[in-house]
Amino acid sequence: MNREQLIEQIKIKKSFLCIGLDVDLEKIPQHLLNFNDPIFEFNKQIIDATHHLAVAYKPNIAFFEAYGIKGWQALKKTIDYINKKYPEIFTIADAKRGDIGNTSTRYAKAFFEDLNFDSVTVAPYMGSDSVEPFLAFADKFTILLTLTSNKGGLDFQVLKDKNGTTLYEKVLQESQTWKNSERLMYVVGATRPEYFQKIRKIVPNNFLLVPGVGAQGGSLQEVCKFGLNDEIGLLINSSRGIIYASSGNNFAQKATEKALNLQQEMEEILSSQ
Amino acid sequence: MNREQLIEQIKIKKSFLCIGLDVDLEKIPQHLLNFNDPIFEFNKQIIDATHHLAVAYKPNIAFFEAYGIKGWQALKKTIDYINKKYPEIFTIADAKRGDIGNTSTRYAKAFFEDLNFDSVTVAPYMGSDSVEPFLAFADKFTILLTLTSNKGGLDFQVLKDKNGTTLYEKVLQESQTWKNSERLMYVVGATRPEYFQKIRKIVPNNFLLVPGVGAQGGSLQEVCKFGLNDEIGLLINSSRGIIYASSGNNFAQKATEKALNLQQEMEEILSSQ
Numbered sequence: 093m094n095r096e097q098l099i100e101q102i103k104i105k106k107s108f109l110c111i112g113l114d115v116d117l118e119k120i121p122q123h124l125l126n127f128n129d130p131i132f133e134f135n136k137q138i139i140d141a142t143h144h145l146a147v148a149y150k151p152n153i154a155f156f157e158a159y160g161i162k163g164w165q166a167l168k169k170t171i172d173y174i175n176k177k178y179p180e181i182f183t184i185a186d187a188k189r190g191d192i193g194n195t196s197t198r199y200a201k202a203f204f205e206d207l208n209f210d211s212v213t214v215a216p217y218m219g220s221d222s223v224e225p226f227l228a229f230a231d232k233f234t235i236l237l238t239l240t241s242n243k244g245g246l247d248f249q250v251l252k253d254k255n256g257t258t259l260y261e262k263v264l265q266e267s268q269t270w271k272n273s274e275r276l277m278y279v280v281g282a283t284r285p286e287y288f289q290k291i292r293k294i295v296p297n298n299f300l301l302v303p304g305v306g307a308q309g310g311s312l313q314e315v316c317k318f319g320l321n322d323e324i325g326l327l328i329n330s331s332r333g334i335i336y337a338s339s340g341n342n343f344a345q346k347a348t349e350k351a352l353n354l355q356q357e358m359e360e361i362l363s364s365q
Numbered sequence: 366m367n368r369e370q371l372i373e374q375i376k377i378k379k380s381f382l383c384i385g386l387d388v389d390l391e392k393i394p395q396h397l398l399n400f401n402d403p404i405f406e407f408n409k410q411i412i413d414a415t416h417h418l419a420v421a422y423k424p425n426i427a428f429f430e431a432y433g434i435k436g437w438q439a440l441k442k443t444i445d446y447i448n449k450k451y452p453e454i455f456t457i458a459d460a461k462r463g464d465i466g467n468t469s470t471r472y473a474k475a476f477f478e479d480l481n482f483d484s485v486t487v488a489p490y491m492g493s494d495s496v497e498p499f500l501a502f503a504d505k506f507t508i509l510l511t512l513t514s515n516k517g518g519l520d521f522q523v524l525k526d527k528n529g530t531t532l533y534e535k536v537l538q539e540s541q542t543w544k545n546s547e548r549l550m551y552v553v554g555a556t557r558p559e560y561f562q563k564i565r566k567i568v569p570n571n572f573l574l575v576p577g578v579g580a581q582g583g584s585l586q587e588v589c590k591f592g593l594n595d596e597i598g599l600l601i602n603s604s605r606g607i608i609y610a611s612s613g614n615n616f617a618q619k620a621t622e623k624a625l626n627l628q629q630e631m632e633e634i635l636s637s638q
Contacts, residue, residue: 219519
Protein backbone atom coordinates (compact mmCIF):
# COMPACT_ATOMS: atom_id res chain seq x y z
CA MET A 93 0.00 0.00 0.00
CA ASN A 94 1.27 3.49 -0.76
CA ARG A 95 0.85 6.74 1.12
CA GLU A 96 -1.94 8.08 -1.11
CA GLN A 97 -3.99 4.92 -0.65
CA LEU A 98 -3.63 5.17 3.13
CA ILE A 99 -4.71 8.82 3.14
CA GLU A 100 -7.64 7.99 0.87
CA GLN A 101 -8.81 5.31 3.32
CA ILE A 102 -8.59 7.74 6.22
CA LYS A 103 -10.77 10.19 4.31
CA ILE A 104 -13.31 7.54 3.30
CA LYS A 105 -13.62 6.12 6.81
CA LYS A 106 -13.19 9.45 8.61
CA SER A 107 -10.87 7.54 10.89
CA PHE A 108 -7.17 7.28 11.57
CA LEU A 109 -7.62 4.48 14.07
CA CYS A 110 -5.20 1.57 14.30
CA ILE A 111 -6.23 -1.43 16.37
CA GLY A 112 -3.49 -3.34 18.14
CA LEU A 113 -3.86 -7.11 18.18
CA ASP A 114 -2.08 -8.11 21.40
CA VAL A 115 -3.66 -11.50 21.84
CA ASP A 116 -3.32 -13.08 25.26
CA LEU A 117 -5.01 -16.48 25.70
CA GLU A 118 -5.61 -15.67 29.36
CA LYS A 119 -7.60 -12.55 28.47
CA ILE A 120 -9.71 -13.64 25.51
CA PRO A 121 -13.25 -14.98 26.05
CA GLN A 122 -12.83 -18.50 27.30
CA HIS A 123 -15.35 -20.05 24.89
CA LEU A 124 -12.86 -19.29 22.09
CA LEU A 125 -10.42 -21.80 23.57
CA ASN A 126 -12.59 -24.55 22.06
CA PHE A 127 -11.65 -23.42 18.56
CA ASN A 128 -8.84 -25.11 16.71
CA ASP A 129 -6.85 -21.83 16.62
CA PRO A 130 -8.19 -19.54 19.37
CA ILE A 131 -5.74 -16.71 18.60
CA PHE A 132 -6.78 -16.52 14.97
CA GLU A 133 -10.47 -16.91 15.83
CA PHE A 134 -10.26 -14.00 18.26
CA ASN A 135 -8.47 -11.80 15.71
CA LYS A 136 -10.92 -12.72 12.96
CA GLN A 137 -13.94 -11.78 15.04
CA ILE A 138 -12.33 -8.52 16.21
CA ILE A 139 -11.37 -7.61 12.65
CA ASP A 140 -14.80 -8.45 11.22
CA ALA A 141 -16.40 -6.32 13.94
CA THR A 142 -14.16 -3.25 13.54
CA HIS A 143 -12.73 -3.12 9.99
CA HIS A 144 -15.16 -0.39 8.91
CA LEU A 145 -13.98 1.86 11.77
CA ALA A 146 -10.20 1.35 11.56
CA VAL A 147 -7.67 1.98 8.81
CA ALA A 148 -4.92 -0.19 10.27
CA TYR A 149 -4.27 -3.30 12.36
CA LYS A 150 -1.11 -3.80 14.35
CA PRO A 151 -0.40 -7.30 15.62
CA ASN A 152 2.27 -7.14 18.29
CA ILE A 153 4.62 -9.91 17.25
CA ALA A 154 5.71 -10.69 20.82
CA PHE A 155 2.27 -12.01 21.67
CA PHE A 156 2.46 -14.47 18.78
CA GLU A 157 6.09 -15.48 19.35
CA ALA A 158 5.23 -16.31 22.94
CA TYR A 159 3.17 -19.23 21.62
CA GLY A 160 5.99 -20.59 19.47
CA ILE A 161 5.19 -22.20 16.14
CA LYS A 162 1.44 -22.14 16.83
CA GLY A 163 1.72 -18.41 17.40
CA TRP A 164 3.47 -17.90 14.07
CA GLN A 165 0.80 -19.95 12.34
CA ALA A 166 -1.88 -17.76 13.93
CA LEU A 167 0.01 -14.64 12.85
CA LYS A 168 0.25 -15.85 9.27
CA LYS A 169 -3.44 -16.72 9.19
CA THR A 170 -4.32 -13.32 10.65
CA ILE A 171 -2.31 -11.29 8.13
CA ASP A 172 -3.49 -13.48 5.25
CA TYR A 173 -7.08 -12.99 6.37
CA ILE A 174 -6.72 -9.19 6.45
CA ASN A 175 -4.88 -9.02 3.12
CA LYS A 176 -7.47 -11.18 1.38
CA LYS A 177 -10.72 -9.94 2.91
CA TYR A 178 -9.83 -6.32 3.65
CA PRO A 179 -7.04 -5.33 1.24
CA GLU A 180 -7.74 -1.65 1.91
CA ILE A 181 -6.42 -2.03 5.48
CA PHE A 182 -2.88 -0.88 6.32
CA THR A 183 -1.02 -3.55 8.28
CA ILE A 184 1.74 -3.00 10.84
CA ALA A 185 4.00 -5.73 12.20
CA ASP A 186 4.87 -4.34 15.62
CA ALA A 187 8.14 -6.20 15.85
CA LYS A 188 10.66 -3.56 16.98
CA ARG A 189 13.42 -5.26 15.02
CA GLY A 190 16.82 -3.97 13.92
CA ASP A 191 20.19 -5.57 13.28
CA ILE A 192 23.28 -5.11 11.10
CA GLY A 193 22.56 -4.58 7.40
CA ASN A 194 22.72 -8.11 6.11
CA THR A 195 20.49 -9.29 8.96
CA SER A 196 17.98 -6.45 8.78
CA THR A 197 17.37 -7.47 5.18
CA ARG A 198 16.34 -10.87 6.54
CA TYR A 199 13.86 -9.31 8.94
CA ALA A 200 12.54 -7.07 6.19
CA LYS A 201 11.96 -10.11 3.97
CA ALA A 202 10.24 -11.95 6.79
CA PHE A 203 7.71 -9.18 7.39
CA PHE A 204 7.40 -7.54 3.95
CA GLU A 205 7.60 -10.62 1.75
CA ASP A 206 6.90 -13.83 3.66
CA LEU A 207 4.12 -12.33 5.77
CA ASN A 208 3.29 -9.42 3.41
CA PHE A 209 2.82 -6.67 5.98
CA ASP A 210 2.68 -3.06 4.76
CA SER A 211 5.01 -1.88 7.52
CA VAL A 212 7.17 -2.92 10.44
CA THR A 213 8.37 -1.15 13.59
CA VAL A 214 12.16 -0.87 13.95
CA ALA A 215 14.47 0.27 16.77
CA PRO A 216 16.99 3.00 15.82
CA TYR A 217 19.80 2.20 18.29
CA MET A 218 22.06 0.53 15.71
CA GLY A 219 21.83 3.44 13.27
CA SER A 220 21.50 3.99 9.54
CA ASP A 221 22.74 0.69 8.15
CA SER A 222 20.38 -1.22 10.44
CA VAL A 223 17.34 0.66 9.11
CA GLU A 224 18.10 1.36 5.44
CA PRO A 225 17.67 -2.32 4.44
CA PHE A 226 14.01 -2.00 5.50
CA LEU A 227 13.64 1.27 3.57
CA ALA A 228 14.75 -0.41 0.35
CA PHE A 229 11.32 -2.01 -0.10
CA ALA A 230 8.93 0.02 -2.29
CA ASP A 231 5.38 0.62 -1.07
CA LYS A 232 6.41 -0.60 2.38
CA PHE A 233 6.91 1.55 5.45
CA THR A 234 9.44 1.43 8.27
CA ILE A 235 8.16 2.82 11.54
CA LEU A 236 11.04 3.99 13.69
CA LEU A 237 10.82 4.01 17.49
CA THR A 238 11.30 7.65 18.43
CA LEU A 239 9.71 8.72 21.70
CA THR A 240 7.96 5.78 23.29
CA SER A 241 5.02 5.89 25.67
CA ASN A 242 6.51 3.80 28.50
CA LYS A 243 8.15 5.19 31.63
CA GLY A 244 11.58 3.90 30.60
CA GLY A 245 11.21 5.81 27.35
CA LEU A 246 12.66 8.78 29.22
CA ASP A 247 15.80 6.88 30.33
CA PHE A 248 17.69 7.52 27.09
CA GLN A 249 15.40 9.14 24.51
CA VAL A 250 15.42 12.61 26.08
CA LEU A 251 19.13 12.73 26.94
CA LYS A 252 20.53 16.02 25.65
CA ASP A 253 23.77 16.81 23.86
CA LYS A 254 25.71 19.99 24.59
CA ASN A 255 23.45 21.97 22.25
CA GLY A 256 20.32 20.78 24.04
CA THR A 257 19.26 18.40 21.25
CA THR A 258 17.69 15.25 22.64
CA LEU A 259 18.38 11.74 21.39
CA TYR A 260 14.89 11.35 19.92
CA GLU A 261 15.36 14.61 17.98
CA LYS A 262 18.69 13.29 16.67
CA VAL A 263 16.92 10.13 15.58
CA LEU A 264 14.38 12.21 13.67
CA GLN A 265 17.01 14.49 12.14
CA GLU A 266 19.47 11.76 11.17
CA SER A 267 16.84 9.41 9.80
CA GLN A 268 15.55 12.14 7.48
CA THR A 269 18.93 12.00 5.71
CA TRP A 270 18.75 8.26 5.07
CA LYS A 271 18.02 6.79 1.67
CA ASN A 272 14.27 6.43 0.98
CA SER A 273 13.43 8.39 4.13
CA GLU A 274 10.01 9.14 2.63
CA ARG A 275 9.20 5.55 3.57
CA LEU A 276 9.68 6.32 7.26
CA MET A 277 6.99 6.74 9.87
CA TYR A 278 7.73 7.36 13.56
CA VAL A 279 6.42 5.94 16.84
CA VAL A 280 5.58 8.74 19.27
CA GLY A 281 3.71 7.96 22.48
CA ALA A 282 0.43 9.73 23.21
CA THR A 283 1.67 10.10 26.78
CA ARG A 284 4.06 12.81 25.57
CA PRO A 285 1.74 15.44 24.01
CA GLU A 286 4.10 18.28 24.95
CA TYR A 287 6.63 16.97 22.42
CA PHE A 288 4.44 16.82 19.31
CA GLN A 289 5.00 20.44 18.29
CA LYS A 290 8.79 19.99 18.28
CA ILE A 291 8.48 16.71 16.41
CA ARG A 292 6.30 18.19 13.68
CA LYS A 293 8.94 20.87 13.08
CA ILE A 294 11.51 18.20 12.25
CA VAL A 295 9.22 15.79 10.38
CA PRO A 296 6.29 17.81 9.02
CA ASN A 297 5.26 15.21 6.46
CA ASN A 298 5.85 11.71 7.83
CA PHE A 299 3.10 9.74 9.48
CA LEU A 300 3.33 9.26 13.25
CA LEU A 301 2.12 6.03 14.82
CA VAL A 302 0.81 6.98 18.25
CA PRO A 303 0.25 4.33 20.92
CA GLY A 304 -0.78 5.15 24.47
CA VAL A 305 -4.28 6.56 23.98
CA GLY A 306 -6.69 4.93 26.42
CA ALA A 307 -5.23 2.36 28.82
CA GLN A 308 -1.91 4.26 29.07
CA GLY A 309 -3.63 7.61 29.66
CA GLY A 310 -2.83 9.63 26.51
CA SER A 311 -5.38 12.13 25.17
CA LEU A 312 -6.53 12.01 21.54
CA GLN A 313 -7.39 15.71 21.54
CA GLU A 314 -3.99 16.77 22.79
CA VAL A 315 -2.14 14.55 20.32
CA CYS A 316 -4.17 15.88 17.41
CA LYS A 317 -3.65 19.50 18.38
CA PHE A 318 0.00 19.45 17.26
CA GLY A 319 0.31 16.05 15.61
CA LEU A 320 -2.07 16.43 12.67
CA ASN A 321 -0.69 17.76 9.40
CA ASP A 322 -2.24 18.67 6.03
CA GLU A 323 -2.54 15.02 5.09
CA ILE A 324 -3.65 13.93 8.55
CA GLY A 325 -0.32 12.23 9.22
CA LEU A 326 -1.42 10.31 12.30
CA LEU A 327 -2.31 6.73 13.07
CA ILE A 328 -3.65 6.45 16.60
CA ASN A 329 -3.36 3.02 18.12
CA SER A 330 -5.61 1.46 20.72
CA SER A 331 -5.13 -2.17 21.73
CA ARG A 332 -6.46 -3.35 25.08
CA GLY A 333 -9.12 -0.63 25.31
CA ILE A 334 -10.83 -2.12 22.25
CA ILE A 335 -10.01 -5.80 22.03
CA TYR A 336 -10.54 -6.51 25.74
CA ALA A 337 -13.55 -4.23 26.21
CA SER A 338 -15.41 -7.36 27.28
CA SER A 339 -14.28 -10.87 28.13
CA GLY A 340 -17.77 -12.28 27.56
CA ASN A 341 -19.52 -13.66 24.52
CA ASN A 342 -20.26 -10.10 23.43
CA PHE A 343 -16.56 -9.15 23.13
CA ALA A 344 -16.77 -8.37 19.40
CA GLN A 345 -19.82 -6.15 19.84
CA LYS A 346 -18.15 -4.31 22.71
CA ALA A 347 -15.02 -3.87 20.57
CA THR A 348 -17.20 -2.30 17.86
CA GLU A 349 -18.62 0.15 20.40
CA LYS A 350 -15.20 1.18 21.70
CA ALA A 351 -13.80 1.56 18.19
CA LEU A 352 -16.87 3.56 17.16
CA ASN A 353 -16.34 5.96 20.07
CA LEU A 354 -12.80 6.66 18.92
CA GLN A 355 -13.80 6.87 15.24
CA GLN A 356 -16.52 9.40 16.07
CA GLU A 357 -14.11 11.48 18.07
CA MET A 358 -11.73 11.39 15.10
CA GLU A 359 -14.48 12.32 12.64
CA GLU A 360 -15.29 15.36 14.77
CA ILE A 361 -11.64 16.40 14.90
CA LEU A 362 -11.27 15.99 11.13
CA SER A 363 -14.42 17.98 10.37
CA SER A 364 -13.23 20.87 12.53
CA GLN A 365 -9.88 21.07 10.69
CA MET B 366 22.91 -22.12 33.10
CA ASN B 367 24.48 -19.87 35.72
CA ARG B 368 27.60 -17.72 35.59
CA GLU B 369 29.79 -20.21 37.46
CA GLN B 370 28.89 -23.00 35.05
CA LEU B 371 29.75 -20.81 32.07
CA ILE B 372 33.13 -19.87 33.56
CA GLU B 373 33.84 -23.50 34.38
CA GLN B 374 33.18 -24.48 30.76
CA ILE B 375 35.52 -21.75 29.53
CA LYS B 376 38.25 -23.11 31.78
CA ILE B 377 37.67 -26.72 30.76
CA LYS B 378 37.66 -25.96 27.04
CA LYS B 379 40.26 -23.18 27.23
CA SER B 380 37.95 -21.30 24.93
CA PHE B 381 35.56 -18.37 25.11
CA LEU B 382 34.39 -18.86 21.55
CA CYS B 383 30.78 -18.36 20.54
CA ILE B 384 29.72 -19.55 17.10
CA GLY B 385 27.00 -17.61 15.32
CA LEU B 386 24.48 -19.67 13.41
CA ASP B 387 23.37 -17.28 10.64
CA VAL B 388 21.98 -19.85 8.26
CA ASP B 389 21.40 -18.74 4.71
CA LEU B 390 20.09 -21.38 2.31
CA GLU B 391 21.94 -19.67 -0.53
CA LYS B 392 25.27 -20.08 1.23
CA ILE B 393 25.12 -23.56 2.72
CA PRO B 394 26.50 -26.56 0.78
CA GLN B 395 23.94 -27.32 -1.88
CA HIS B 396 23.82 -31.08 -1.17
CA LEU B 397 22.13 -30.23 2.14
CA LEU B 398 19.10 -28.92 0.27
CA ASN B 399 18.08 -32.56 -0.29
CA PHE B 400 17.49 -33.01 3.43
CA ASN B 401 14.00 -32.64 4.86
CA ASP B 402 15.15 -29.66 6.96
CA PRO B 403 18.34 -28.23 5.42
CA ILE B 404 18.69 -25.43 8.02
CA PHE B 405 18.63 -27.86 10.93
CA GLU B 406 20.88 -30.33 9.15
CA PHE B 407 23.46 -27.62 8.52
CA ASN B 408 23.35 -26.47 12.16
CA LYS B 409 23.56 -30.03 13.45
CA GLN B 410 26.66 -30.82 11.43
CA ILE B 411 28.32 -27.50 12.38
CA ILE B 412 27.52 -28.07 16.06
CA ASP B 413 28.75 -31.68 16.05
CA ALA B 414 31.97 -30.54 14.39
CA THR B 415 32.72 -27.62 16.72
CA HIS B 416 31.06 -28.20 20.13
CA HIS B 417 34.35 -29.20 21.78
CA LEU B 418 35.95 -25.89 20.73
CA ALA B 419 33.13 -23.46 21.55
CA VAL B 420 31.32 -22.61 24.79
CA ALA B 421 28.34 -20.92 23.16
CA TYR B 422 26.14 -20.92 20.06
CA LYS B 423 24.26 -17.88 18.88
CA PRO B 424 21.51 -18.44 16.31
CA ASN B 425 20.58 -15.11 14.77
CA ILE B 426 16.80 -15.20 14.87
CA ALA B 427 16.39 -13.05 11.74
CA PHE B 428 17.81 -15.81 9.59
CA PHE B 429 15.18 -18.23 10.89
CA GLU B 430 12.28 -15.77 10.79
CA ALA B 431 13.06 -15.09 7.15
CA TYR B 432 11.92 -18.65 6.38
CA GLY B 433 8.62 -18.24 8.21
CA ILE B 434 7.13 -21.20 10.07
CA LYS B 435 9.72 -23.59 8.63
CA GLY B 436 12.42 -21.33 9.99
CA TRP B 437 10.90 -21.40 13.47
CA GLN B 438 10.67 -25.17 13.32
CA ALA B 439 14.35 -25.34 12.38
CA LEU B 440 15.20 -22.97 15.25
CA LYS B 441 13.30 -25.09 17.74
CA LYS B 442 14.97 -28.27 16.50
CA THR B 443 18.38 -26.59 16.70
CA ILE B 444 18.01 -25.33 20.28
CA ASP B 445 16.46 -28.63 21.38
CA TYR B 446 19.37 -30.50 19.81
CA ILE B 447 21.95 -28.39 21.64
CA ASN B 448 20.12 -28.54 24.99
CA LYS B 449 19.76 -32.31 24.80
CA LYS B 450 23.08 -33.38 23.33
CA TYR B 451 25.36 -30.64 24.65
CA PRO B 452 23.74 -29.25 27.83
CA GLU B 453 27.06 -27.70 28.86
CA ILE B 454 26.79 -25.20 25.97
CA PHE B 455 25.61 -21.63 26.66
CA THR B 456 22.93 -20.60 24.16
CA ILE B 457 22.19 -17.09 22.91
CA ALA B 458 19.07 -16.08 20.99
CA ASP B 459 20.37 -13.14 18.98
CA ALA B 460 16.98 -11.51 18.66
CA LYS B 461 17.60 -7.85 19.58
CA ARG B 462 14.12 -7.57 21.08
CA GLY B 463 12.65 -4.98 23.45
CA ASP B 464 9.18 -3.56 24.01
CA ILE B 465 7.06 -2.11 26.82
CA GLY B 466 7.01 -4.17 30.03
CA ASN B 467 4.01 -6.36 29.44
CA THR B 468 5.23 -7.19 25.94
CA SER B 469 8.87 -7.76 26.87
CA THR B 470 7.65 -10.43 29.28
CA ARG B 471 6.12 -12.17 26.25
CA TYR B 472 9.42 -12.08 24.38
CA ALA B 473 11.24 -13.31 27.47
CA LYS B 474 8.86 -16.25 27.75
CA ALA B 475 9.25 -17.03 24.06
CA PHE B 476 13.03 -17.29 24.30
CA PHE B 477 13.63 -18.38 27.90
CA GLU B 478 10.70 -20.78 28.34
CA ASP B 479 9.24 -21.91 25.02
CA LEU B 480 12.62 -22.23 23.30
CA ASN B 481 14.71 -22.58 26.48
CA PHE B 482 17.65 -20.37 25.52
CA ASP B 483 20.11 -19.33 28.26
CA SER B 484 20.15 -15.73 27.05
CA VAL B 485 18.72 -13.24 24.58
CA THR B 486 20.02 -10.01 23.06
CA VAL B 487 17.90 -6.91 23.79
CA ALA B 488 17.95 -3.31 22.50
CA PRO B 489 18.14 -0.60 25.20
CA TYR B 490 16.35 2.26 23.40
CA MET B 491 13.07 1.89 25.32
CA GLY B 492 14.78 1.95 28.74
CA SER B 493 14.50 0.18 32.07
CA ASP B 494 10.95 -1.15 31.95
CA SER B 495 11.59 -2.70 28.54
CA VAL B 496 14.59 -4.68 29.84
CA GLU B 497 13.75 -5.55 33.45
CA PRO B 498 11.08 -8.10 32.44
CA PHE B 499 13.88 -10.13 30.83
CA LEU B 500 16.05 -9.76 33.94
CA ALA B 501 13.34 -11.29 36.12
CA PHE B 502 14.25 -14.81 34.92
CA ALA B 503 16.72 -16.63 37.18
CA ASP B 504 19.71 -18.36 35.59
CA LYS B 505 18.97 -16.55 32.33
CA PHE B 506 20.98 -13.67 30.88
CA THR B 507 19.95 -10.53 29.04
CA ILE B 508 22.57 -9.23 26.64
CA LEU B 509 22.13 -5.53 26.06
CA LEU B 510 23.19 -3.86 22.82
CA THR B 511 25.79 -1.32 23.87
CA LEU B 512 28.37 -0.42 21.23
CA THR B 513 27.69 -2.36 18.07
CA SER B 514 30.19 -3.32 15.41
CA ASN B 515 28.39 -1.88 12.39
CA LYS B 516 29.12 1.50 10.77
CA GLY B 517 25.75 2.92 11.85
CA GLY B 518 26.62 2.00 15.43
CA LEU B 519 28.34 5.38 15.60
CA ASP B 520 25.20 7.32 14.52
CA PHE B 521 23.71 7.48 18.00
CA GLN B 522 25.73 5.33 20.41
CA VAL B 523 28.65 7.75 20.75
CA LEU B 524 26.60 10.94 20.95
CA LYS B 525 27.81 12.92 23.97
CA ASP B 526 25.90 14.84 26.62
CA LYS B 527 27.16 18.15 28.01
CA ASN B 528 29.50 16.30 30.38
CA GLY B 529 31.05 14.30 27.56
CA THR B 530 29.32 11.05 28.52
CA THR B 531 28.34 9.04 25.47
CA LEU B 532 25.00 7.27 25.01
CA TYR B 533 26.59 3.81 25.23
CA GLU B 534 28.23 4.80 28.55
CA LYS B 535 24.83 5.99 29.83
CA VAL B 536 23.37 2.64 28.80
CA LEU B 537 26.07 0.86 30.81
CA GLN B 538 25.69 3.15 33.84
CA GLU B 539 21.90 3.19 33.93
CA SER B 540 21.51 -0.51 33.34
CA GLN B 541 23.78 -1.27 36.29
CA THR B 542 21.12 0.31 38.53
CA TRP B 543 18.32 -1.93 37.22
CA LYS B 544 16.89 -4.80 39.23
CA ASN B 545 18.83 -8.06 38.74
CA SER B 546 21.56 -6.23 36.82
CA GLU B 547 23.92 -9.10 37.64
CA ARG B 548 22.02 -10.99 34.90
CA LEU B 549 23.17 -8.50 32.29
CA MET B 550 25.78 -9.02 29.64
CA TYR B 551 26.68 -6.41 27.00
CA VAL B 552 27.24 -6.49 23.24
CA VAL B 553 30.41 -4.60 22.33
CA GLY B 554 31.79 -4.83 18.81
CA ALA B 555 35.33 -6.05 18.24
CA THR B 556 35.68 -3.26 15.70
CA ARG B 557 35.86 -0.76 18.59
CA PRO B 558 38.90 -1.97 20.61
CA GLU B 559 39.72 1.59 21.74
CA TYR B 560 36.54 1.62 23.85
CA PHE B 561 37.07 -1.55 25.90
CA GLN B 562 39.15 0.10 28.62
CA LYS B 563 36.41 2.68 29.31
CA ILE B 564 33.75 -0.02 29.24
CA ARG B 565 35.57 -2.22 31.75
CA LYS B 566 35.74 0.71 34.16
CA ILE B 567 31.93 0.93 34.19
CA VAL B 568 31.17 -2.80 34.09
CA PRO B 569 34.19 -4.63 35.49
CA ASN B 570 32.32 -7.87 36.17
CA ASN B 571 29.69 -8.46 33.49
CA PHE B 572 30.38 -10.63 30.48
CA LEU B 573 30.78 -8.89 27.13
CA LEU B 574 29.54 -10.58 23.96
CA VAL B 575 31.89 -9.45 21.22
CA PRO B 576 30.94 -9.84 17.55
CA GLY B 577 33.03 -8.52 14.70
CA VAL B 578 36.17 -10.66 14.96
CA GLY B 579 37.07 -12.08 11.55
CA ALA B 580 34.82 -11.07 8.65
CA GLN B 581 34.20 -7.59 10.11
CA GLY B 582 37.88 -6.96 10.81
CA GLY B 583 38.12 -6.92 14.63
CA SER B 584 41.26 -8.24 16.35
CA LEU B 585 41.03 -10.87 19.09
CA GLN B 586 44.30 -9.73 20.67
CA GLU B 587 43.21 -6.12 20.93
CA VAL B 588 39.82 -7.00 22.38
CA CYS B 589 41.38 -9.27 25.01
CA LYS B 590 43.97 -6.67 26.04
CA PHE B 591 41.34 -4.55 27.83
CA GLY B 592 38.25 -6.73 27.68
CA LEU B 593 39.36 -9.72 29.77
CA ASN B 594 38.65 -9.62 33.49
CA ASP B 595 39.52 -11.93 36.41
CA GLU B 596 36.79 -14.37 35.40
CA ILE B 597 37.53 -14.04 31.68
CA GLY B 598 34.29 -12.09 31.08
CA LEU B 599 34.33 -12.35 27.31
CA LEU B 600 32.44 -14.35 24.72
CA ILE B 601 33.94 -13.77 21.30
CA ASN B 602 31.59 -14.48 18.44
CA SER B 603 32.46 -15.63 14.95
CA SER B 604 29.76 -16.53 12.47
CA ARG B 605 30.52 -16.45 8.76
CA GLY B 606 34.26 -17.01 9.24
CA ILE B 607 33.52 -20.44 10.69
CA ILE B 608 30.23 -21.70 9.32
CA TYR B 609 30.93 -20.66 5.73
CA ALA B 610 34.63 -21.56 5.70
CA SER B 611 33.77 -23.92 2.86
CA SER B 612 30.67 -24.35 0.73
CA GLY B 613 31.71 -27.86 -0.29
CA ASN B 614 31.05 -31.28 1.19
CA ASN B 615 33.90 -30.63 3.63
CA PHE B 616 32.17 -27.61 5.24
CA ALA B 617 31.98 -29.17 8.71
CA GLN B 618 35.66 -30.15 8.68
CA LYS B 619 36.66 -26.65 7.53
CA ALA B 620 34.48 -25.18 10.29
CA THR B 621 36.37 -27.32 12.82
CA GLU B 622 39.69 -25.99 11.51
CA LYS B 623 38.59 -22.34 11.71
CA ALA B 624 37.15 -22.83 15.19
CA LEU B 625 40.31 -24.62 16.29
CA ASN B 626 42.43 -21.69 15.10
CA LEU B 627 40.43 -19.31 17.27
CA GLN B 628 40.35 -21.70 20.23
CA GLN B 629 44.12 -22.10 20.09
CA GLU B 630 44.62 -18.36 19.97
CA MET B 631 42.33 -18.07 23.01
CA GLU B 632 44.18 -20.84 24.88
CA GLU B 633 47.41 -18.97 24.34
CA ILE B 634 45.91 -15.71 25.61
CA LEU B 635 44.48 -17.45 28.68
CA SER B 636 47.76 -19.18 29.51
CA SER B 637 49.64 -15.88 29.38
CA GLN B 638 47.23 -14.18 31.82
